[in-house]
Amino acid sequence: MVGVMQSPAEDLIGRAARDLLGAKYAIALTGAGISTESGIPDFRGPSGVWTRDPGAESRAYRSYDRFIADPKKWWEERLSAPSVLGDLSSVAPNEGHFALVELEELGLLQSVLTQNVDGLHEIAGTKHLIEYHGSFLKLRCVGCGARFARDDYDLEKLKEEGKLPPACSRCGGMIKTDGVMFGEPIPEDVARLSVAEARRCDLMLVCGTSAVVYPFADLPRIARSRGKSVTIVEINAEPTPLTNEGISDYLVQGKTGIILPRIVAEVKRLKT
Ligand code: NAD
Secondary structure: OOOOOOOHHHHHHHHHHHHHHHOOOEEEEEOHHHHHHHOOOOOOOOOOHHHHOHHHHHHHHOHHHHHHHOHHHHHHHHHHOOOOOOOHHHOOOOHHHHHHHHHHHOOOOOEEEEOOOOOHHHHHOOOOEEEOOOOOOEEEEOOOOOEEEHHHOOHHHHHHOOOOOOEOOOOOOEEEEOOOOOOOOOOHHHHHHHHHHHHHOOEEEEEOOOOOOOOOOHHHHHHHOOHHHOEEEEEEOOOOHHHHOOOOOEEEEOOHHHHHHHHHHHHHHHHO
């Protein structure tokens, strides 16, 4: 009898499904890669914003300083120039986002920690979501940390009336977008919760991130510092420092929009 040959990715999809079924507290970390199949460019992938325009990277590194120096001017520019990520209001989640929702609904995934600001995990329906770098759907007070829906403030009207930056309706502090800029501290609440999740999990799925942006990239390292009681699985188009430094146990190489739904299908097959 001739056996059916399985590709390495196939083997690893099965391994990831078995690891998920055996885990007590699995979490997922995601980065820009999970949203490229929704049409949002990443930064460092082959067609990334910074790969195509290296000058955009150094401009991004100065944005928080520019906000602090002149918040009114920063807001005026923000409202008149398109985002480097394109029009985020017209994008939709893809199969990768929905696969994580399905894993959560199956009781196999306890939380999703994302670096993405595109809001797509929330739109897809992930319930336990930590948006480490904030969300473009929200605004945040620099003073008290309160978050608001973007629509809670009529930003165009405030611009016309010369009343930018918006003032916090709770404490009167200065409002910025919720997205965390380079050089800006990670909001204390998400930083604390994320470290707690990395310390608690016994399985971490790291999806579509180059794992070079800190402090987010510390989270797999915090998990690995607990030794082999944690399994770290990468799902990425290419190897990353986590792969090369042996932080992850294995890499399932490919697109998250293809690999994650196949892991979900395998989980369901094994459960029946
Ligand atoms: P990154 O651009 O540094 O790395 C993306 C990684 O994902 C690369 O390794 C790339 O090869 C891989 N990748 C691309 N498409 C993939 C796919 N379909 N399937 C699997 N892997 C894929 O992104 P990062 O690590 O998230 O760091 C960038 C920072 O910029 C983050 O902090 C994030 O906040 C921000 N950012 C956010 C968005 C967004 O919200 N969608 C987009 C770009 C950048």
